[in-house]
Amino acid sequence: MISKKMENMVANSSAIRAMFEEGNRLAKIYGAENVYDFSLGNPNVPAPESVKKAIIDLLNEEDPVVLHGYTNSNAGYEDVRQAVAESLNERFGTNFAARNITMTVGAAGGLNVILKALLNPGDEVIVFAPYFGEYRSYVNNYDGVIVEISPDTATFQPKLDEFEAKITPKTRAVIVNTPNNPTGVVYSEETIKKLAAILEAKQNEYGTDIYLISDEPYRELAYDGVEVPYLTKYYANTVVGYSYSKSLSLPGERIGYLVIPDEAADSENLNAAANVATRILGFVNAPTLQQKVVKACLNEKTDISFYNRNRETLYNGLKELGFECIKPEGAFYLFVKSPVADEKEFVAAAKKYNILIVPGSSFACPGYVRIAYCVSYETIVNSLPKFAELAAEYKK
Ligand SMILES: Cc1ncc(COP(=O)(O)O)c(C=O)c1O
Helix, strand or coil: CCCHHHHHHHHCCCHHHHHHHHHHHHHHHHCHHHCEECCCCCCCCCCCHHHHHHHHHHHHHCCHHHHCCCCCCCCCCHHHHHHHHHHHHHHHCCCCCHHHEEEECHHHHHHHHHHHHHCCCCCEEEEECCCCCHHHHHHHHCCCEEEEECCCCCCCCCCHHHHHHHCCCCEEEEEECCCCCCCCCCCCHHHHHHHHHHHHHHHHHHCCCCEEEEEECCCCCECCCCCCCCHHHCCCCEEEEEEHHHHCCCHHHCCEEEECCCCCCCHHHHHHHHHHHHHHCCCCCCCHHHHHHHHHCCCCCCCHHHHHHHHHHHHHHHHHCCCCECCCCECCEEEEECCCCCHHHHHHHHHCCCEECEEHHHHCCCCEEEEECCCCHHHHHHHHHHHHHHHHHCCC
């Protein structure tokens, strides 16, 4: 008999995964080229060549006992953490050192580590809908309580009035994700400043520490030169969770890091807790070979022009067909308004044309669907006539 908690989790198990399996099933019947699977955020741009070279060089040149061994600190190799800190300082004018960096098992591992370190049962964690549905599970893992802010469907920027009203003495953390999954929105500097001011005022009012957790797997995926503000500069109690899953196309390698700045409340203890959490959650340390790879590739980025071409073609194509959506400024998702109120009905209709998309209710935003455009350009181009047939169904 599995635990009560897991019973619920298994029952609600991700609609996205189910869709992925459906894609495989349809591909077997119709051929992969006739299935338009927009369900998963799995990058389809290969990792940069320098990643492959770094792996080969490391295997040839490093002492295998050290390279594949446990790291001395559960937070990761000291030289890797120092290099990450210095690269951030150079890019963002921050002042981090190795002690502020914990290498993690992707963003998901990092979020679990920081939530484990912060939450007492019943503590509240605020999230802005639409949001990455896994946050619900991560918060639930540590008996926290998710508090949702309803979506502003005109802009998909956070609704700050509602946010202010929902902060309580039990608010322990706020998670923001910009560039955003599933909307592609980047929170403007003005928004961040207002959000920070609200948090400062509420901390003073309640005499509590409220941590802002910035979940940033899409930081490098911003289009048209749009700036993604670095949040530690706006609010002292910020923790950054970064991942190389999308920026270097390494989602299966499970590598990222947390930044806990000295300025954050109780920073020393929080860094120590992140270290212990990494160990006791069973990660022990982030994958060692990949730690060294990212150190060697700190200045590398994925080929964003590939995603940009997909973004332009899909966005323009769908707009021409009469679909409503805002143009994403980052990440690789389009969040499209469903032509019928029940978006699950629309998702089912799309499947008739072998188009796989994810219902917005998975992101706490019903009435919308997510289209992940990290697919081949051919898939985008070939799907448009199918989207046209789908659109026609709703024009009758
Ligand atoms: C918003 C968001 N956070 C976290 C993650 C987890 O990323 P990782 O593969 O780095 O664990 C994802 C993955 O898609 C994501 O979209």
